[in-house]
Amino acid sequence: MDHALTLDRVTKRFGSFTAVSELSLQVPKGCIYGFLGQNGAGKTTTIRMVMSIFHPDSGAISVLGHPDAREVKDRLGYLPEEKGLYKKMKTAEIVAYFGKLKGMDRSTANLRARELLTRFGLGDWLDKKCEAMSKGMGQKVQVLGTIIHEPELVILDEPFSGLDPVNRDTMRDLILDMKRQGRTVIFSTHGMEHAEQLCDYVMMIHKSKLQFAGTLAEIKSGRERGIQLDYDGDGRLLQQLPGAQHVNDHGKHAEIFLQPGHDPQQALRWLVDRVVVRRFDYREPSLHEIFVRTVEEANQRLLAAGVTR
């Protein structure tokens, strides 16, 4: 199979600290791939290794079929987690500058920068300095700088953080657009709903180790199903549901897992009597639930193994 990115038992240490441990991963071409994990789990280090900003201590990385990512730097697009712009530069200039750094010729880069900014609603800002922009606009400018050279593989570190809903939608459309054009998009996120809605594949890394990787369906299959409930009323009552093993209450939405042998139908009947049920669904757990459980289980395993960090 043709892969945009392959990691083979990649390990990276900083002194005595292991940031990424024996990570193997394959990202097929043309998909959207989500990198999940807590802060400090090793996502950014992995991404930096892919971008050949860091070099792995052991293992091999192949990007777009090349063993050395430096050879294909110009075919990659990268939006780092912490986003900065040159404050004194004009937006069109900086987007074009990023394009030129990726090997675009001057006039094409200038033209395309203006075109992109205009298309994404920043037409009035072309000749304004970056320092005048809001955070959301700045982030948009950065993303445009990431994709101006039409990279085959785009890696976005936390592209949604700090964006308002409208800009999140713009970002989402941009990612979907890239997929439609046959590009491969990898993004890391803390927002499980984004991963769930957008990604063909997801992987999760916890404390430097890969926990799971695959399509959403693969990851969810075989996992214990749960009740997805939208409701109005007193959430505390949900905890008293007979046979409830675990309740994630969000106030208006709750995810409830039952002990083995308990019937969701009976639970529904019980719930209808106590809260206003707006939606009731019995299905695979959400990615959110899987994430939280994975973290818990992994921590317990580590504790049991006597590993302390």
Next chain:
Amino acid sequence: MANKTLLVAQREYLDNVRTKTFWLGILAFPVLLVISIGAGWVLNKLKETQSYAVLDPTEDRLGERIERAARTPEVTAFAKLLQDQAKQLPESLQGRRQGLLDGFGGDPQAPNEEAVQRLQKLMLDLPASDLDAAMRANKGFDSARKYQRRKLADLGLEGKPLDEQRKALAELVQKGTLFAYFEIGTDPLRSLADFKYVSNNLTDDALRSWYADAATRVVQKLRLASSGVDPAVAKQLQERVYFREQKVGSSGAAEDVKTGEKANKFAPVAFVYLLWIAVFTAAQMLLTNTVEEKSNRIIEVLLSSVSPLQLMAGKIWGIAATGLTIVGSWVLCALFGVWLAPRLITGLDLPLLDIVGNPLYLISFVVYFFFGYLLYAAILVGLGSVCNSLKEAQNLLQPVFLLLIVPLVSMMFIVQEPNGTVAKVLSYVPLFTPFTMMNRAGGPPEVYEYVVTGLILVVSVVVAFRAAGKVFRVGILMTGNPPKLKEVLGWLRAG
């Protein structure tokens, strides 16, 4: 590859050069220089005429003699002007020239009193603009208009009792009509205790010392005469030994030192100072910029497109171009000044312009700026790459600044002994080579010294670049505390 370095350099250059503050900063320097030179001159021009009166209870009118003695230098200077530079004189004076000079015959230092008085009166009557034009070209006119004596007769005090005169003069000083009045002592042969100067301005002492100089001369003459010493003998006795300054010229014989020649030897000091400022402005610019880029994390985007070495080289060259723009602008300002000044001000000290326009100085300045900058740039960019904030960077900079004091401290010393041991030794220390060699330019050093120190400097720049590259590559992505020296040394070895 090189193309990307160029892109980074270009951006860096434009980023700096496009701002208004940059050009204001560049221009501020020559402008400040001109202002500080011009200000004293202008202020002196603006100074109001100080009027004074003289209370003279002596029988032999000592006051008048002092006044004449005080005015003699300016009058003789004026007479000399009439004699030597007739063509520059205003037309109104051309015709009367010969008449005015009567009595200034044989010894221009001792004109007869009548001639002095006549000329002095003319000077006071001349239109200010004419006199100013004459004054600009010649020293010695300063006091002509600055200090003006008001005669007691004009103040309506002639012949009144001494106490009444004192009271009236004190009132005039109080009112500001008079800046001050002098009272001549009654018995200058024996005691100087009752010479008085009465003024309410306690800070401006110029009038008092000017008048006191003249009074001293007069009193000395009086005392010498009263003790029976022949004035000619007295003058001889008082003469100071003066060594005429000469040097061994290119012909091998001793020849007089020309005006300006001495200044020329001291001139490198000014250039060293400018060089120092330029090198550190540019190197500091690089440091600030590196730390900023690192702290706002734009570095990561850049590193996904260019290699760390390309980035570093791009920044160094970009700022080098910025620095050369600064230095080039200064040189242009200097050349422009050299061209403009004689057209603006007549009779200016021309040797000064020769110094500013001296090609050895100008070329040394630009070349040593370039290599000095590169060396310090490599050090500072390495430093900057391991720091997360300007504050951290400043702490790390302190030892570098300690080194930097050396060229400043040794500046005057080296210019006095441009080929001395200290100067020679410092020339071979690459960190100091640019400053020391600039400093010695008045010497000037031997050609072989230029070659050898130049080679050492270039090799050091190359080594510093390599080392900086190794540190930069690791340091630029580091966050948290700056690394320890041991770690940095480890990087240097590892690379």
